[in-house]
Amino acid sequence: MEHRPLNMLLVEDDELDVMNVQRAFKKNNISNPLFTASNGIEALAMLRGENGYTAIPPTRRIILLDLNMPRMGGIEFLRELRADPDLAPTTVIVLTTSDEDRDKVEAYKLNVAGYILKPVTLQAFVEIMATLNKYWTVSELP
Amino acid sequence: MPATVDRDLIAALLAAVRDGVVAHDAAGEVVEANTRFCQMSGYARDELIGRAPPLPFWAGGETPRAGQGRAILIHKDGRRTPVVVTTTPLGNGGGGGSIVVVADDAERDRFEQQTSESEELSRAVLSSHPAQIAVLDADGNIIAVNDAWTAFARANGGNDMTGGIGSNYLNVCQAATGSFCDEAPAVVDGIRAVLRRERSIFEIEYPCHSPIQQRWFLLTAAPLRHAAGGAIISHLDITTRKQHEEDLHRHAQELAGLAEQLRRSNRELDQFAYITSHDLRAPLRGISNLASWIEEDLGPQAITAEAKKMLALLRGRVTRMEGLIDGILEYSRIGRTKQKIEQVDVAKLLSETVDLLAPHAGVKIDIAPGMPTLSTNRLQLQQVFMNLIGNAIKHAWRADVTVRVTTGDAGPYQVEFAVADDGQGIDPQYHEKIFVIFQTLAARDKVEGAGVGLSLVKKIVESNGGIIVVESQPGEGGEGGAGGATFRFTWPKQMKEA
Numbered sequence: 195m196e197h198r199p200l201n202m203l204l205v206e207d208d209e210l211d212v213m214n215v216q217r218a219f220k221k222n223n224i225s226n227p228l229f230t231a232s233n234g235i236e237a238l239a240m241l242r243g244e245n246g247y248t249a250i251p252p253t254r255r256i257i258l259l260d261l262n263m264p265r266m267g268g269i270e271f272l273r274e275l276r277a278d279p280d281l282a283p284t285t286v287i288v289l290t291t292s293d294e295d296r297d298k299v300e301a302y303k304l305n306v307a308g309y310i311l312k313p314v315t316l317q318a319f320v321e322i323m324a325t326l327n328k329y330w331t332v333s334e335l336p
Numbered sequence: 337m338p339a340t341v342d343r344d345l346i347a348a349l350l351a352a353v354r355d356g357v358v359a360h361d362a363a364g365e366v367v368e369a370n371t372r373f374c375q376m377s378g379y380a381r382d383e384l385i386g387r388a389p390p391l392p393f394w395a396g397g398e399t400p401r402a403g404q405g406r407a408i409l410i411h412k413d414g415r416r417t418p419v420v421v422t423t424t425p426l427g428n429g430g431g432g433g434s435i436v437v438v439a440d441d442a443e444r445d446r447f448e449q450q451t452s453e454s455e456e457l458s459r460a461v462l463s464s465h466p467a468q469i470a471v472l473d474a475d476g477n478i479i480a481v482n483d484a485w486t487a488f489a490r491a492n493g494g495n496d497m498t499g500g501i502g503s504n505y506l507n508v509c510q511a512a513t514g515s516f517c518d519e520a521p522a523v524v525d526g527i528r529a530v531l532r533r534e535r536s537i538f539e540i541e542y543p544c545h546s547p548i549q550q551r552w553f554l555l556t557a558a559p560l561r562h563a564a565g566g567a568i569i570s571h572l573d574i575t576t577r578k579q580h581e582e583d584l585h586r587h588a589q590e591l592a593g594l595a596e597q598l599r600r601s602n603r604e605l606d607q608f609a610y611i612t613s614h615d616l617r618a619p620l621r622g623i624s625n626l627a628s629w630i631e632e633d634l635g636p637q638a639i640t641a642e643a644k645k646m647l648a649l650l651r652g653r654v655t656r657m658e659g660l661i662d663g664i665l666e667y668s669r670i671g672r673t674k675q676k677i678e679q680v681d682v683a684k685l686l687s688e689t690v691d692l693l694a695p696h697a698g699v700k701i702d703i704a705p706g707m708p709t710l711s712t713n714r715l716q717l718q719q720v721f722m723n724l725i726g727n728a729i730k731h732a733w734r735a736d737v738t739v740r741v742t743t744g745d746a747g748p749y750q751v752e753f754a755v756a757d758d759g760q761g762i763d764p765q766y767h768e769k770i771f772v773i774f775q776t777l778a779a780r781d782k783v784e785g786a787g788v789g790l791s792l793v794k795k796i797v798e799s800n801g802g803i804i805v806v807e808s809q810p811g812e813g814g815e816g817g818a819g820g821a822t823f824r825f826t827w828p829k830q831m832k833e834a
Contacts, residue, residue, distance in 0.1 A: 208618065208622070210622040210625060210626070213625075213629070214625060217629065291614070291617065291618055312621075314621060314658070316624075316625055316628050
């Protein structure tokens with residue numbers, strides 16, 4: 195199979211959770227580039243390649259999105275994203291601690307591709323990252 | 337008598353008259369008497385003709401005058417009866433005599449007396465009545481009032497709602513200002529409808545507050561049924577009743593308010609517990625992760641055995657705290673989640689619960705027959721059984737513990753369930769403590785569990801209006817020398833959606 199790298203953007207304000215994803219990538223030998231933004235505003239700027247922000251290659255983008263963040267939360271970010279004609283088709287997977295039904299319904303209304311509760315154990319986290327990577331590597335993306 | 341008048345007709349007329357009639361000539365001698373007069377006097381007609389009528393004014397020799405007067409009728413047997421006589425002189429055309437109509441005075445007196453007695457009774461009733469009562473004629477003019485009406489009018493000199501005899505009550509109401517004015521138009525319409533006989537009764541409660549006192553009245557207008565029409569108006573002071581009503585209403589509202597406040601603060605407490613415990617989880621997980629990463633990054637060569645042990649302890653404490661947080665989350669969820677009511681076959685629920693608990697081979701779980709089917713919250717009832725049966729197994733300290741679940745009636749609204757084991761039993765001094773959250777009698781590293789289970793059970797049972805008690809003595813009586821413990825709780829037969 196030809197190597198089709200995913201351009202993953204992790205939108206997460208908790209440094210520990212960022213480390214968690216990075217370590218899980220390393221453990222799974224995932225060589226995809228991992229971009230990080232600490233809130234919705236930063237993430238939008240990176241996706242749009244605005245001045246002063248790391249631009250994310252425009253193809254095969256996957257966003258891992260936390261919901262509870264300062265300045266611009268996950269749901270708000272999703273609304274902005276879906277309203278932007280260039281960014282609207284982007285694949286988003288929610289990765290959060292929020293087990294609230296309200297959040298799940300809202301997220302799926304905004305066309306998320308998945309809703310994953312942050313697992314308690316490290317091992318579970320590593321497994322989830324491996325699964326995600328494998329699935330989206332074989333998936334066609336806009 | 338003019339010859340033109342038919343004598344038979346006259347005789348018939350005289351016979352038909354209810355009063356006695358006697359005619360005499362100028363000489364005072366009876367020329368005619370009707371049957372009634374004969375009855376009244378006891379004389380036969382022939383005995384009367386040609387002599388003076390047995391009436392004292394006649395006997396007394398007085399000349400009878402035209403008009404009405406009282407007289408005494410002397411009966412043939414000597415009895416004297418008071419009568420009323422109406423004398424009509426015949427003049428010369430009639431021969432100078434007169435016709436005397438004699439009415440039984442006693443009968444009239446009796447009638448008049450009766451009339452005045454019934455009037456007196458009505459007056460007395462009216463006067464003694466505490467309500468202010470007025471009688472209106474068909475046009476709404478006040479034609480009579482009782483003492484209370486007069487007294488009220490006097491006490492409230494300038495009051496809007498008073499009116500004396502002769503004033504028009506509709507005008508009085510229409511001109512009303514002040515506290516009564518809101519109801520005045522309705523009162524005028526109501527009374528008018530009663531006067532027109534469009535309605536049989538009109539009632540209205542209205543406030544009538546004087547500067548020193550808050551008062552309420554009940555106004556009633558009822559039509560007078562006789563031909564002339566009119567109505568009876570009464571005002572009854574209902575201030576005391578109204579105040580009691582208002583007091584009751586206020587107390588009920590206060591209670592409802594307090595109950596709502598309590599519900600709200602309980603909900604808030606549950607919400608608070610949920611949010612804080614949820615938020616505590618993230619940093620806790622971070623601590624656990626960091627401990628793992630330190631260990632990983634140092635590698636098996638660089639880390640000392642001591643450091644490795646400390647990191648393991650650290651992770652152990654994190655696990656315990658996570659257990660506590662889970663406990664709080666679960667405890668607070670009881671108040672946060674909605675009641676979902678369904679038909680629950682308790683026998684089936686129990687066997688499912690036992691399957692979920694998956695007890696090891698030695699454990700014997702005995703479910704008594706006669707388990708009811710309830711319309712209830714399945715999850716909550718299952719949670720109660722799960723915890724009680726689970727506890728019985730976990731704390732038995734024996735592999736061959738027997739748990740017995742029984743049921744019984746507990747009055748019209750509740751059933752009782754009991755979960756009994758033959759385990760080590762519980763000392764009575766701990767019977768209250770075991771239901772308190774995070775209290776556990778066993779050392780934490782010996783028996784897993786955060787001490788939430790029984791507090792959860794108690795909260796569920798009590799939030800459904802039930803009670804839970806434990807009966808146990810440690811190490812005596814029961815099978816195999818152990819005391820065993822029995823947890824009894826009541827559960828509603830019928831639950832409503834919250």
